[in-house]
Amino acid sequence: MRNFLKSILIVAFAVLITGCATITSTPYDKLDGVKLEGTDGKPSEVVFIESTGFYILWQVPIFSGDIRWNNEKKSIEGGFSLFRDHVSLANLQTAITNYADSRNCNLVDVIYNNTNASYAEASETGLIGALFGSATINVSAVLVPRTSEKESK
Numbered sequence: 001m002r003n004f005l006k007s008i009l010i011v012a013f014a015v016l017i018t019g020c021a022t023i024t025s026t027p028y029d030k031l032d033g034v035k036l037e038g039t040d041g042k043p044s045e046v047v048f049i050e051s052t053g054f055y056i057l058w059q060v061p062i063f064s065g066d067i068r069w070n071n072e073k074k075s076i077e078g079g080f081s082l083f084r085d086h087v088s089l090a091n092l093q094t095a096i097t098n099y100a101d102s103r104n105c106n107l108v109d110v111i112y113n114n115t116n117a118s119y120a121e122a123s124e125t126g127l128i129g130a131l132f133g134s135a136t137i138n139v140s141a142v143l144v145p146r147t148s149e150k151e152s153k
Contacts, residue, residue: 021065021078050138
């Protein structure tokens with residue numbers, strides 16, 4: 001029982017340090033001189049968003065990141081949710097698409113990643129660790145400003 005509590009505390013501490021929801025973007029001036037194949041536009045920003053959830057028996061959510069698009073503030077917001085599963089590709093896709101629209105940009109070079117992890121090696125017998133698992137979904141994209149039809153003519 002003592003090892004079980006230690007395992008839970010270690011996982012909880014790791015989550016608090018690393019977070020369950022990550023939102024990162026580059027400053028506008030960092031992409032000067034960068035060219036992307038497949039687009040004539042100059043990239044303005046790279047956006048990365050990620051959500052991780054931790055589960056008991058891979059089904060019962062313990063906690064997860066909660067990334068949502070806030071329509072009023074026109075921004076992506078990240079948070080933390082107990083006993084709910086907000087790890088969803090649909091949430092991330094909606095957030096990054098709306099973010100690009102709010103900046104009047106197209107999404108270019110979009111990359112999706114979905115990973116799962118088991119913690120069977122986290123305990124001596126492997127049984128305690130096998131009870132817990134995690135899932136992470138992330139998406140990154142390069143934003144390229146849209147050109148108006150007037151500019152292209």
